[in-house]
Amino acid sequence: MTQSKELYDVTIIGGGPAGMYAAFYSGMRDMKTKLIEAKEELGGTMLIYPEKMIWDVGGVTPILCRQLIAQLAQQARTFDPTLVFGQQIVGLDRLEDGTFLLTAESGETHWTKTVILTIGYGILKMSKLEIEGADRYEVSNLHYTVQELEPFRGKHVLISGGGDSAVDWANELEPLAASVTIVHRREQFGGHEKNVVRMRQSTVNVRTPYAVTQLHSKDGKAINQVTISQVESGETETLDVDAVIVNHGLKSDCGAIREWGLDIGVRRVKVSSKLATNIPGVFAAGDFVDYESKLYLIAGAFTDAAFAVNSAKLYMEPKADEVAYVSSHNSKFREKNLALGVREEDA
CATH class of the missing domain: 3.50.50.60 (FAD/NAD(P)-binding domain)
Structure with a gap:
């Protein structure tokens, strides 16, 4: 040295x-x-x-x-x-x-x-999705950062989070993805007010107060469905997805x-x-x-x-x-x- x-x-x-x-x-x-x-x-x-x-x-x-x-x-x-x-x-x-x-x-x-x-x-360090076995999908279609937008073109994308990054990615992906769903455990989002208004007025499917509770895979390699749960009632719903983006801070x-x-x-x-x-x-x-x-x-x-x-x-x-x-x-x-x-x- x-x-x-x-x-x-x-x-x-x-x-x-x-x-x-x-x-x-x-x-x-x-x-x-x-x-x-x-x-x-x-x-x-x-x-x-x-x-x-x-x-x-x-x-x-x-x-x-x-x-x-x-x-x-x-x-x-x-x-x-x-x-x-x-x-x-x-x-x-x-x-x-x-x-x-x-x-x-x-x-x-x-x-x-x-x-x-x-x-x-x-x-x-990224705050990870606290679901057992979630890490196995990090090499396929579970993302904590977005390096390029193009891979999401035409995809059904689910975003988990409610801060600036989650709101920003929802707005950035909305024009090119087949669909964008954002799931947040609180009614209010923490992003910049103007960006939140833009998101709510777009085609983004806003689901609050919900949380991601299960990941499902047909082949064990990539996520194809996500179960979300209503925070207050516990009622669940399963959504088809091509990609999951987690922005938990x-x-x-x-x-x-x-x-x-x-x-x-x-x-x-x-x-x-x-x-x-x-x-x-x-x-x-x-x-x-x-x-x-x-x-x-x-x-x-x-x-x-x-x-x-x-x-x-x-x-x-x-x-x-x-x-x-x-x-x-x-x-x-x-x-x-x-x-x-x-x-x-x-x-």
Whole structure:
């Protein structure tokens, strides 16, 4: 195992939207940057729903999530940060000179002056369908994520769940599937109000309050029928299906980061208005943070990231500018603009 004691100004832990934008913005601040991602690719939680349409990012027309990931990843690489994949950071130690030593679960080590945590929901695991033997169908037609829409064309699809993902998939699949039935154990759905209204006004068969209670298979390999039960009366009904999608939410775990001494609640870390944690030199951004007026949107993650980077810069250099110059006046973009064929007087 090769170890390098190269010291970075900032190390970003987590490669979701907050982490990717932090990598870009730290380049604007002329900081030597490293980003460490536990998976083998950038995207974070967004990788769970690559085929969803994203509508609420400012200045971006409706875009497939996988395309937005690609654009964010390209932007993150603008100033050539060091990207490290496949390492889950478990250890944080402050050294005598005030810098930090980060240790990965696999033993790799990293040295940095500041840290920005952009781990989102931490280690994510899908909440599985709690029916005995359900796992045998995960290789055929029981799905916990949807990577592509086309395989569901012309199929009879049943969705179990009532949150954003369940509602979104019902709306996305309704135009191309033969039928879509959504089963939820409560009358009310937890998705965005506009999307819920759209679903209820479509051809989606909404069954509430119901729960999936049995899976049936003619050949033991794929589900062909599902029994649903009325939560209050216990009355049952069996439906023919070609595919079952389960969206029962995600179980999250911060892992060893909980042992660092951070002020962490059930799932999120408490931060100041400047995105500083209770450990000097450690900042956080994105869905992992909790503060008054926090906006849990991708757009909010970008603002968090910029605040966290600026705070990290000032932590190292108290006399530095509080923020980066905007790109239209930032000298770091002069050569990049010329490479794009933009005249300096137009930039």
